[in-house]
Amino acid sequence: MADLLVVGSVALDSVETPFGKVQEVLGGSATFFSYSASFLTQVRLVATVGQDFPEEHMKLLRDRGVDVRGLRVASGKTFRWTGAYGYDLNEAKTLDTQLNVFADFRPELDDAQARTPYLFLANIDPELQLAVLEQMRGRPKLVALDTMNFWIRGKRDALVRVLREVDVVTINDGEARQLADEPNLIKAARKIAALGPRTVVIKRGEYGALLLDGDAFFVVPAFPLESVFDPTGAGDTFAGGFMGYVAFRDRTDAATLRRAMVYGSVMASFTVEDFSLNRLARLDTRDIDRRYKEFEDLIRLERD
Ligand code: AMP
Secondary structure (H helix, E strand, C coil): CCCEEEECCCEEEEEEECCEEEEEEEECHHHHHHHHHCCCCCEEEEEEECCCCCHHHHHHHHHCCCEEEEEEECCCCCEEEEEECCCCCCCCEEEEEECHHHHHCCCCCCHHHHCCCEEEECCCCHHHHHHHHHHCCCCCCEEEEECCHHHHHHCHHHHHHHHCCCCEEEEEHHHHHHHHCCCCHHHHHHHHHCCCCCEEEEECHHHCEEEEECCEEEEECCCCCCCCCCCCCHHHHHHHHHHHHHHHHCCCCHHHHHHHHHHHHHHHHHHCCCCCCHHHHCCCHHHHHHHHHHHHHHHCCCCC
């Protein structure tokens, strides 16, 4: 088992779906990622929040064993995101993004953080992703990155620069098309790989996820669920399951990446069952093992 470092957003989210509405609940790319990955390996979180960030949220992360020493409390307000979904839960509509303390955040890694063998650059300003990558001492065994339309539109040059340096990209389908400027997802995956990463993971919401690893494609379905309340965080939770498993196995071979795709799908299937981190907060490892087995049955070709 090896350690995993993540930099990304820690947020207060306001979200509306056809099934309900929440105001200023715990969210953020690094939050969902670290919470999800913490079921599989030891996670260190690097991010910033404002003085308005509720102590109970810190406690939730700490109680899960997430190392929050890199979560800086700055003067100012916590990052806020407001989003909405229609009946098609696959596409979030961003209504408002307030960077707040992230606008002046300059991450500074301590020695242990800088030597972490697995690194996830969760969705945040690509210049911050670069700043973290540049401080790593020795090349991590695997570096993965996630991003979204906000940064593809607003900071494309910095994003292209950091993409050259990473091994894996996780991105959702709409954003993959936007980044590659290509409507066909298979071609889009290849175009993204041509920017640097040898592995591209495209998350497709209820349609599952696609992996391009070198020249080989692999797909996993989403776990079939009848009650999906809020897809917010599903992508980051998927990435947490994926990277958490890779770090836990401390291997990056093709078979490990394929199993990591299943762990990503399993973890994401829990997040969407409730708002914020509510479902993940009620989870234990037996739930994960059970759903992993159900997943194996789901995709098995031969029946005994
Ligand atoms: P996802 O896993 O793709 O559903 O990501 C949802 C999370 O992304 C939410 O909890 C938001 O707080 C966070 N988020 C939204 N916009 C941004 C942004 N521009 N930069 C960083 N994080 C964001």
